[in-house]
Amino acid sequence: MTGSTLTRRGLLRGLGAGAAIGIGAASTASCTLFGSGPSSTSSNGTVTLTVAIVPDPSGASQFYAEQFAAFTKKTGINVKIIENPTDQQLNAIELMFQQGNAPDVFRCQGAEALNRISGRGWVAALDEQATASDLASRFPDGALDPRTSGLHREGKLLSLPLVSGQWSAGGFLVYNKTLLAEGGYAEPPKTVGEYETYARSLTSKGSGKYFGAALSGAKPADINALQAQAGPSSIGGIGIDYRTGKTAFDDPSLVDAVELIRKLQADKVYQPGWESWDGARVFTEFAKGKIGFYIGGGWNVNEIAKLNPELDFGVSPVPVPDSGRKGYYGQSSAFAPLWSMSAESKHPEEAWKLMDFLVSEEFQRAYFAKFRTFTAMESAWREATDLSEQEKGIIEAFDASIRRAPGPATDGSVGVQKLLAAKSAKPDLAHADSSLQSITRNEDFAPKAATLNKSLDAFLDAEIKKLSGSGVEVSRDDLVYADYDPLKDWTPA
Secondary structure, eight states: OOOOOOOOSOOOOOSOOOEEEETTSSSOEEOOTTOSOOOEEOTTSOEEEEEEEOOOSTTHHHHHHHHHHHHHHHHOOEEEEEEOOGGGHHHHHHHHHHTTOOOSEEEOOSHHHHHHHHTTTOBOOOHHHHHHTTGGGGSSTTTTOTTTSSSEETTEEOOBOSBOHHHHHOOEEEEEHHHHHHTTOSSOOOBHHHHHHHHHHHHHHHTTSSEEEOOOSSSOTHHHHHHHTTSOHHHHHHSEETTTTEEOTTOHHHHHHHHHHHHHHHTTOBOTTGGGOOTTHHHHHHHTTOEEEEEEOTTHHHHHHHHOTTOOEEEEOOOBOTTOOOOOEEEOSSOOOOEEEBTTOSOHHHHHHHHHHHTSHHHHHHHHHHHOOOBSSTHHHHTOSOOOHHHHHHHHHHHHHEEEOOOHHHHSOHHHHHHHHHHHTOGGGSSHHHHHHHHHHTOOSHHHHHHHHHHHHHHHHHHHHHHHHTTOOOOGGGGOOTTOOTTSOOOOO
16 A cells, blocks of 8 residues: 555564475475575476565465466466565565575565665566567556656666555545444545544544544554645655655644644544554454544455445545645555566576566456455456445545655655655654654644754755765755646656
8 A cells, every 4th residue: 555655454474484386286395485496497398487475465375376377377387486474575585696596586575675676686677578568558658657657776677566556655534334324424524624523423422332533553644644635745755845845844734634633632532542553453443333434545445344244334535625625645656566577587588478477467357356456457457347335435536536746765866865765764754753742642733843844954954965975966956846736647757
């Protein structure tokens, strides 16, 4: 899911040895965590590629073994799987390269991972192959634009996607139809005013047996979700209005969202205990029928259905301001990086065939059918004939509430990328702690927002001076996108 992004699937696995699976072989052999050698060619000319994956989500190990077996049957190219624990994958990949055992294809998940691996020259550029295979035609129009794809670095295509950017760019309202009906509501709340009214009424009616609403966890993503419908999502994300480049923690879109939640918390409307919840607790409580509605992420839906198949629930867009929508969830990149190819592969042609397979309609349809996660190739799910009511609701909610937005952290110059990376390393320059303090202590957020603005301004000025002094060109102007309208899709000039 990305943001702040709502919590997504992926419980971290414990440390331990991974499995090396020779697809097409008669047995499964164990190997060290970091693999047992690079790709090879047998005496009869058969190529064996090494691919490094993680066992996430649940069932992924068997799924990839089956899919790579199908790839081998089709191409005659063998695949050896190196499986690393989810939380150790990046370090494991780096060590494999350092030891001369680099995989041909590997899971390089997320912007940070791609930055680290590509920065060492270990990732192969895929532009030539992508052009020859007309790769762009498989994805939405403009999705592979170098400035907004999320897969490019310095204009070069260095990664291929698995999951739709929508899956991590936004969230939606999950609601219990039965509880809403008991409260006299035939539809979910569509405005912030209705959100408050429904929540208060249902909590009162529940008398402690259930609550009208719940927050998503210890640092509720609900704040940014509501803010994004009321103004540029960059304000909730990093505290800067990209239309002007100015700090904007005091913008009404953010202040009003915090104040709404503060009021409801003070009046004991939300289900208590959320301050200590992990990412799974809210949908677990919802599945028990204890919550009227909450703001959740894409992966929540299947988990709820597993926990309580009989629960009658729906999905709808996040409520907008009573005066009308003023913004959308901002999708600054079409995709998150996931699959990359080694620049050191001895079999680049065969490795590309495997990469091409991973973004084929065959593979991506199979992935959606197995895990119900919206894939990068949208035809895999938009054309699916077995969509549940909730999955249809997710698609409608995402289409209704997500728009493309600037992303200087990936789109901008090296200087602005360094600037924002330094900013992200300073959690005290985000609003999360201050807004949480306002909510839990019942304190006015506006003064805290003003203080945050001053702190962020001082940091940006000092960091720009520091970077400029080291020869890195950057200025506050790099944070200004004068052509950005938060009510429209942003397209780079």
